[in-house]
Amino acid sequence: MKIAVCVKQVPDTWAEKKLSDSDKTLDRESVDGVMNELDEYAVEEALLIKEANDGEVVAVSMGPDKAEETVRKALQMGADSGIHIVDDSLAGSDSVATAKTLAATLKDQGYDLIIFGSESTDARMSVVPAMVAELLDLPQLTFASKVSVDGDAVTIQRQADYGYDEVQASTPAVISVVEKINEPRYPSFKGIMAAKKKPLESVAAPSGEPVGLASARTEILEFAERPPKAAGVKIEDDGTGGVKVADFLAEQKLI
Amino acid sequence: MQFTPEHEQFRKVVATFVENEINPYVDKWEKAKIFPAHELFPKVAEIGGFGLEYDEEYGGQGADHTYTLVLMEELGRADAAGPPMGISVQATMSTPALHRFGSDELKRKYLIPAMEGRDVTSVAVSEPDAGSDVAGIKTRARRDGDHWVINGSKMWITNGSQADWICMLVRTSDEGGFQGMSQIIVPTDTPGFSVGRLIEKMGNWSSDTAELVLQDVRVPVSNTIGEVGRGFQQQMVQFQDERLTVSYSAAMGARRALERTVEYLRVREAFGRPLIANQYLRYNIAELMAECDILIEYNRSMAFRYAAGEDVSRMATNAKLKVGKLTRQVADLVVQYHGGMGYAEENWAARYARDSRIIAIGGGADEVMLRVLTAYEGMDRR
Numbered sequence A: 001m002k003i004a005v006c007v008k009q010v011p012d013t014w015a016e017k018k019l020s021d022s023d024k025t026l027d028r029e030s031v032d033g034v035m036n037e038l039d040e041y042a043v044e045e046a047l048l049i050k051e052a053n054d055g056e057v058v059a060v061s062m063g064p065d066k067a068e069e070t071v072r073k074a075l076q077m078g079a080d081s082g083i084h085i086v087d088d089s090l091a092g093s094d095s096v097a098t099a100k101t102l103a104a105t106l107k108d109q110g111y112d113l114i115i116f117g118s119e120s121t122d123a124r125m126s127v128v129p130a131m132v133a134e135l136l137d138l139p140q141l142t143f144a145s146k147v148s149v150d151g152d153a154v155t156i157q158r159q160a161d162y163g164y165d166e167v168q169a170s171t172p173a174v175i176s177v178v179e180k181i182n183e184p185r186y187p188s189f190k191g192i193m194a195a196k197k198k199p200l201e202s203v204a205a206p207s208g209e210p211v212g213l214a215s216a217r218t219e220i221l222e223f224a225e226r227p228p229k230a231a232g233v234k235i236e237d238d239g240t241g242g243v244k245v246a247d248f249l250a251e252q253k254l255i
Numbered sequence B: 001m002q003f004t005p006e007h008e009q010f011r012k013v014v015a016t017f018v019e020n021e022i023n024p025y026v027d028k029w030e031k032a033k034i035f036p037a038h039e040l041f042p043k044v045a046e047i048g049g050f051g052l053e054y055d056e057e058y059g060g061q062g063a064d065h066t067y068t069l070v071l072m073e074e075l076g077r078a079d080a081a082g083p084p085m086g087i088s089v090q091a092t093m094s095t096p097a098l099h100r101f102g103s104d105e106l107k108r109k110y111l112i113p114a115m116e117g118r119d120v121t122s123v124a125v126s127e128p129d130a131g132s133d134v135a136g137i138k139t140r141a142r143r144d145g146d147h148w149v150i151n152g153s154k155m156w157i158t159n160g161s162q163a164d165w166i167c168m169l170v171r172t173s174d175e176g177g178f179q180g181m182s183q184i185i186v187p188t189d190t191p192g193f194s195v196g197r198l199i200e201k202m203g204n205w206s207s208d209t210a211e212l213v214l215q216d217v218r219v220p221v222s223n224t225i226g227e228v229g230r231g232f233q234q235q236m237v238q239f240q241d242e243r244l245t246v247s248y249s250a251a252m253g254a255r256r257a258l259e260r261t262v263e264y265l266r267v268r269e270a271f272g273r274p275l276i277a278n279q280y281l282r283y284n285i286a287e288l289m290a291e292c293d294i295l296i297e298y299n300r301s302m303a304f305r306y307a308a309g310e311d312v313s314r315m316a317t318n319a320k321l322k323v324g325k326l327t328r329q330v331a332d333l334v335v336q337y338h339g340g341m342g343y344a345e346e347n348w349a350a351r352y353a354r355d356s357r358i359i360a361i362g363g364g365a366d367e368v369m370l371r372v373l374t375a376y377e378g379m380d381r382r
Helices: A037-053 A065-077 A095-106 A128-136 A189-196 A241-251 B005-032 B037-046 B065-075 B082-093 B096-101 B104-115 B231-267 B279-307 B313-337 B348-360 B366-376
Strands: A002-006 A009-011 A033-035 A056-062 A081-085 A113-117 A140-150 A153-160 A163-170 A173-177 A200-203 B121-124 B140-144 B147-158 B165-171 B181-187 B193-198 B209-220
Touching: A002 A037, A002 A128, A009 A065, A033 A037, A033 A065, A037 A056, A037 A065, A037 A113, A037 A140, A037 A173, A056 A065, A056 A095, A065 A081, A065 A189, A065 A200, A065 B005, A081 A095, A095 A128, A113 A128, A128 A140, A128 A173, A140 A163, A153 A173, A189 B005, B005 B037, B005 B065, B005 B082, B037 B082, B065 B082, B065 B231, B065 B279, B082 B121, B082 B147, B082 B231, B096 B104, B096 B181, B096 B231, B121 B147, B140 B165, B147 B165, B147 B181, B165 B231, B181 B209, B181 B231, B231 B279, B231 B313, B231 B348, B279 B313, B313 B348, B313 B366
Parallel strands: A002 A056, A002 A113, A056 A081, A081 A200, A113 A173, A140 A173, B121 B165
Antiparallel strands: A009 A033, A140 A153, A153 A163, B140 B147, B147 B209, B165 B181, B193 B209
């Protein structure tokens, strides 16, 4: 079974994120990059499926030079090889351009499964897995909280407000996983050392598709920092404090 | 001396491990006066935290000593010193002699399960009447055919109530002094072995510390590590690793305590401005931070030299002495600068002060280090 797992480098969850003044995109240089947390679950799921069915796991990432660290982390966790799509023309790509780039890179490479985290902590749109499935004309099994593979049949539990749907498709297929589907492993010392010797290929953006900021279908005209939190209302308790608090909550339509 | 990208990647893994697997549980474990070693140690093994410098054949990682430095520095930044102390015992205090001097059979039977985190281990040297004075130990193993029959007691045993086996230094002859001691692996399920009591301590609450009692404990002679009668010398080699690792983790722990104090002084206001605006406070912190930085660099130099095969016993003694003194100064400052909050048990500063006080005592007290250093200079000869 040949599995691709798509991973994205995002700014550290706890870091203060900024938009750059020049092109109004996320300033990725000024913050530490980490593997998108949900992608860790995707890597773990890919490794679990590989361990149960044999085969190989290829980690794929699109991003600037620094994003190589994230492909490397997937290798440290146990992926067999990595592909880093790095190209100046890709800077500022929106989700459509990202999906097109990934789809073109993944197309016709014999992948049985393509696994994603269900969203990234920076853009939070949850659309790239579905777009890639559409572009590759593959079934999409998104928001999986459980994945089971039996021969060429893949069944997932698709997380929903009311519980889950069971969805089945045959391979090749695209899967996106939700949090808590598994317990992602830590890279180990031996994993770190082994990753040094694993193939990690840097490839340019596939030609023919308009990508980058200029192709984006949305444009950021203006942005401003979130205003600092305003001071709250202070209620002195002169015996009527309870009533005043209740009035305040009612005013805010909270009670 | 230079860290590679792999050192930095391993550092990140250990830091994340501390953040996810230790820090969230520290309050609970401190209250329980024990951390669950049999749950935590397999996870430590998963990242390669045990046996970094040991042969892969025996469950080790095949790394060099500089990775132990990285591991210990990051463990030193944990929110309580108890669990890291338990991990350090297994990684660098109870197992080095077994790895270095033990037979193939002994290593397969005892080292591998410890490296996989399935077995929890302790080292037992001190006794109620002999601590720093190792030559004063009295626990005695008498030979009976293919077995040792051990009688005596051991004190201050970290992981002592949870251990599956213990690397124990005992007398195996009547020669006395530094002669006639041996290191023996004592499985704790052997009849006659018991935990006499758990010792309530000033700090490191989440780490269990036990007094052990041995009454006619029969252990195969093949459980002897290395040579019969060379136990003291082998234990001295094992002690050196302890001095190194204590210094690595405590220097980094002191640095973090100062950093956390700065964070507090930035938000705590008094007399209309944050406390950090007070030059007296920040100058004193800066001075201790400088000392931490110098010690951290000294530690790193020592680690790289050790990895290159140099004898660093004197450096290790210097570092252990310095870190013992420095943490006492740092602990005093962080409590003082937190004011009443520093004295409150709900705040980390009080725990830091309690936990760190052992640094100057355990692993060879300051005074033992001074005794060793005076001997290096020949000052002990008149």
